[in-house]
Amino acid sequence: INAMADDINLWQKSTLNSIVQKGVLTVGLEPGYMPFEMKDKQGNIIGFDVDMANEMAKAMGVKLQLVPTAWDGIIAGLLTGKYDIIMSGMTITQERNLKINFADPYISVGQTILASKKHAGKKWSDLDKPEYTIVTKIGVTGEIATRKMFKKAKIRTFETEADAAQEVLNGNADGMVYDKPYNAIFFAEKGADKLAHLSDELTYEPLGFAIRKGDPDFLNWLNNFLNQAKNDGTYKKIYDRWFAD
């Protein structure tokens, strides 16, 4: 009887239960990270994570509510209950994993370098010189990699990936270290005569959906949802929509 009471208690405390009770899944994300979450011309938030969130809400039988959130504070927002889950291209790092739980990775990326065209064909280490400036976004894995790898170059950080990329485009910086999918899209859209994409991956970064700790029910649901989506064609359809070459 005690064990059964414990089980019921756990279920009642699970975020999954509260989502079903409320009839809405709330998702924290920071738009601007192509192709996972960004704004279209009308200002709607679209992208890979948004499509996955829609499928998730559908499978739960609830509505979806996106909660746009600055990257700085996105984990704090989860911990204080501003949303049920972070779906924002977040790399599963061991440091973040001390504070939050992650469902199994849904994709893997790596850091690459979006560089000025004059650096085409170079290696990252060729850019680690005092006369060069490397930019990245503050608080992301790109910043961690930059500070770990670049010991001689000047490093400047920006609040958004768009501002950092713009510095390279303007010729004010030599390279930006950031997640490969973002760099590839930025390069394809604006790079032609000003940029080079040094596309060798410098890191291994599994991305995962993040939830509060101590919630095995929700974690179990998410991992089974991911397994289902990856094997019934749902994931491939979404992947192909955002990663078509």
Ligand code: ARG
């Ligand atoms: N993968 C990187 C990280 O976790 C960058 C993610 C940025 N996501 C965003 N929605 N702006 O640090």
